[in-house]
Amino acid sequence: MKKAKKRLIITSLLITILIISFLLSGCSNVSKYAKSKSEKASGESAVVDYTCVLKPKSEKKIYVILKNYHGDYWETVIEGIERAAKEIDAGVYLGGIDNETDIDGQISLMEKAVKEGADGILLAPANSNSLADSCEKVRKKKIPVVLIDSSINSTEFDVCYMTDNIDAGEMAAQEMLTMLHDAGNSPQEPLAVGILLSSDASQAMVNRVSGFLDYWAKYAPTKWEITKDIALNGGDVEKAESDAAKLLKKNENIKGIYGCNNTSTVGIAKTLTKQKRTDIVMVGFDMAEETKQFIKDPDYRGVSLMQKQDQMGYLGIGTLNSLINGKKSEQKYFDTGVIMIDSDYLMEKGVS
Structure with a gap:
């Protein structure tokens, strides 16, 4: 586990600063939701x-x-x-x-x-x-x-x-690219992938995003991009569902969504099912009932990385x-x- 230790301790601060800064730049949704300690979303x-x-x-x-x-x-x-x-x-x-x-x-x-x-x-x-x-x-x-x-x-x-979350993020990106290609998306046409997070203060979330972005930068077609309009759901499924719906409405080129944790993945699965968005690829984490049913449905394309x-x-x-x-x-x-x-x-x- 020396590899993981090196990644998680030596580079964690750099990852936090560089990756999350990249993701959240110009993102009003996050700044509204990520409240300070004295401004809890619930007030209590x-x-x-x-x-x-x-x-x-x-x-x-x-x-x-x-x-x-x-x-x-x-x-x-x-x-x-x-x-x-x-x-x-x-x-x-x-x-x-x-x-x-x-x-x-x-x-x-x-x-x-x-x-x-x-x-x-x-x-x-x-x-x-x-x-x-x-x-x-x-x-x-x-x-x-x-x-x-x-x-x-x-x-x-x-x-x-x-979980070695950098490796898991890389696996998620690899699977996302495979499914996007399998769905018939052309490398020559613009395409966007959104990312949903529970928190930008968790090292696990940061590393899952880091691994995903690193793999994406190396292997994704140049016209395929990652959106920057990312919101945090704080582990709340309803918030994640709302965020996924807003993401789809705002970005007409969205063809894939990456959920970095269980609640984000459930929110994505519920939204895509309600809107019957069979054109959207989902890669998520863990295995709630909604996620399982989404993956089983032959009309949709989705996978999830289940942690132990x-x-x-x-x-x-x-x-x-x-x-x-x-x-x-x-x-x-x-x-x-x-x-x-x-x-x-x-x-x-x-x-x-």
Whole structure:
């Protein structure tokens, strides 16, 4: 995993500055949605307070902080966490935020975990910069921190389980180009592809965009471009659906949309289905019911990169328990991998 470590730590700051600046230049949608800490989209905190999911009488306490408590993706993460929790002697306390823009909410949950005597913290950081200080404070108290789903722009954590998101972004771009060609789009004609994000503060999102743009720049026809009118949905499906609809209305040359996370992908799938846009190619992440049905429908062209988020939760809890027990990990990053889901894959697996 040395390759991933080099990419995620050494170049993360440059990627954040260069890639997101490129994407968001001239983009009024993002500036309106990406509010400051004091200007939450909802006006209120979206914290889901801790619940002990297993073994409340155990003296050892593990606190889990998710960056989007609800939804298909995170339900699968929780399944992995609960499976691991049954195998260890520790109380597992589950909490998180309901909106990925509520960074203050995650920080407050980090502070509360320490006050309540956490022996270890499993964190899915919503913001790769803002959560770095919190992780440092926790580790100074000799409390191990394991990250899942995304990393932070710091080395102040013990282990991280996540997808190699640059590689995944490259895979997404390669599949997008293949499907665009297969759909009969001419390399000699103008064509546009839009990108939907949940957050521009997540290293996972930044790297998925970085990998996509890098591959696109190398292999896409010169007349095929990436749009810059990108909005952030904060992990909200309805917002993602609205963003996809606006993208289609504003850009007549749109022939493909890339969803960088589960909620973005669901929003795209729902919009294309409602508008019967069979001319649009979709590449997304993860596997909600709407995404599955879209991919299965022979009238549409779509694939999704399914992460192994259950493994992130399962391995994260197991490793955290080992760290609490005094064991060390020589490796900091672990790539949990992705699976390319297309209609053939679903047919082979007999998915209904």
